[in-house]
Amino acid sequence: MYETLGYAARTARAPLEPQRFERRALGGADLLLEIAYCGVCHSDIHQARDEWGGATFPMVPGHEIVGTVVATGAAVKRFRAGDRAGVGCMVDACRRCASCLRGLESYCEQHVSWTYNGTEQDQKTPTQGGYSTQIVVDERFALRIRADQPLERVAPLLCAGITTWSPLRHWKVGAGSRVAVAGLGGLGHMAVKLAASLGAEVTLLSTSAGKRADAARLGAHDFVLVTDDDAMARARGRFDLVLDTVSAHHPLARYLELLRLDGTLVLVGAPDKPLEVGAFSLIPRRRSVAGSLIGGIAETQEMLDWCADHGIGADVETIPVSAVNEAYERMLRSDVRYRFVLDVASLRR
Numbered sequence: 001m002y003e004t005l006g007y008a009a010r011t012a013r014a015p016l017e018p019q020r021f022e023r024r025a026l027g028g029a030d031l032l033l034e035i036a037y038c039g040v041c042h043s044d045i046h047q048a049r050d051e052w053g054g055a056t057f058p059m060v061p062g063h064e065i066v067g068t069v070v071a072t073g074a075a076v077k078r079f080r081a082g083d084r085a086g087v088g089c090m091v092d093a094c095r096r097c098a099s100c101l102r103g104l105e106s107y108c109e110q111h112v113s114w115t116y117n118g119t120e121q122d123q124k125t126p127t128q129g130g131y132s133t134q135i136v137v138d139e140r141f142a143l144r145i146r147a148d149q150p151l152e153r154v155a156p157l158l159c160a161g162i163t164t165w166s167p168l169r170h171w172k173v174g175a176g177s178r179v180a181v182a183g184l185g186g187l188g189h190m191a192v193k194l195a196a197s198l199g200a201e202v203t204l205l206s207t208s209a210g211k212r213a214d215a216a217r218l219g220a221h222d223f224v225l226v227t228d229d230d231a232m233a234r235a236r237g238r239f240d241l242v243l244d245t246v247s248a249h250h251p252l253a254r255y256l257e258l259l260r261l262d263g264t265l266v267l268v269g270a271p272d273k274p275l276e277v278g279a280f281s282l283i284p285r286r287r288s289v290a291g292s293l294i295g296g297i298a299e300t301q302e303m304l305d306w307c308a309d310h311g312i313g314a315d316v317e318t319i320p321v322s323a324v325n326e327a328y329e330r331m332l333r334s335d336v337r338y339r340f341v342l343d344v345a346s347l348r349r
Contacts, residue, residue, distance in 0.1 A: 003020060007019070007322075008131075012050035013049050030136050033142070034133070035065055035067040036067040036152075036344055038066075038344060039186075039314070039341050040062075043063075044328075045328050060130075061130075066086045066152075067084070067086075069082065086145050088115070091138070094121065106294045106296055107293065111123055115130070117129075131321060131342060131347075152318050157303065157304060160190045162303050163294050164190045165302075166295035167290075168241075173195055173200050180204075182242060183206065183269065184211045184214065184215060185334065196220070204222070207225070237258070239260060240260060242259060242266070252276065256281040317340055319341070
């Protein structure tokens with residue numbers, strides 16, 4: 001067993017504080033990762049504050065994990081000590097169901113072992129996340145990170161990157177596609193970068209006029225202020241895909257009007273209250289509303305390699321782990337551009 005120091009929520013809405021816990025002993029197919037950085041995702045707040053329900057405590061959040069392999073089990077083939085690696089939103093799945101066999105482990109039909117606030121495949125042993133000094137993970141659920149990549153900018157790709165990459169790939173976005181991204185936060189800024197890198201014409205939809213310049217800097221070709229009725233009217237029927245990254249409650253009808261025939265609005269943000277969809281927002285142009293989770297391990301590796309090849313990383317503000325409670329409050333005020341990343345070395349100190 002490996003004694004580990006982390007930052008944990010002991011109860012819902014309690015401030016996170018230091019806590020020691022144990023990681024499992026190294027199995028034959030496992031690697032021990034010394035964590036260097038961990039991104040702070042909005043879903044960390046939802047879960048640490050039990051806003052989605054069903055949370056278990058104490059909880060060490062964090063599923064955007066990067067670091068260095070320091071030990072491997074005897075059967076590990078893909079990694080060795082000294083390699084850089086990452087762990088995303090899941091650490092295991094059944095590996096046998098139809099989804100797992102298709103490489104869609106995040107849609108496992110038996111049991112996904114989420115990186116935290118979940119359980120291992122025995123469905124009893126709690127999982128704990130990356131606001132901590134180290135993690136043990138089966139090599140099949142670890143991701144390779146190239147040696148020349150800045151780890152702090154790679155960390156958010158393990159959730160914000162793959163959450164937006166997966167629907168872009170599933171809906172076959174490429175040259176000639178017209179994509180609108182709703183919201184410019186942790187997810188939205190990666191959606192803009194990735195859609196533009198795939199050759200799409202990208203428009204940012206925002207309620208904040210102050211995001212216009214950043215949208216252009218990140219690769220957006222156009223900007224539409226959602227509160228401007230004239231601008232929204234001009235954009236009606238324009239887009240093949242609207243990638244909705246907004247995590248607060250918002251009216252879908254305004255965004256659905258922007259889709260052309262057979263267009264799709266894909267939800268990747270996760271508001272804690274239901275969103276309403278009117279039938280006549282969909283029927284006249286055969287529009288669809290869909291949802292998308294993270295991708296599987298192979299798709300996540302594809303995304304990491306694509307980002308390395310194209311010089312894409314997250315825009316981050318690196319903070320000590322002790323500042324995470326303040327970071328949560330700043331995130332709720334949208335006071336970050338565009339992802340907090342915890343410097344886990346600060347926790348060791």
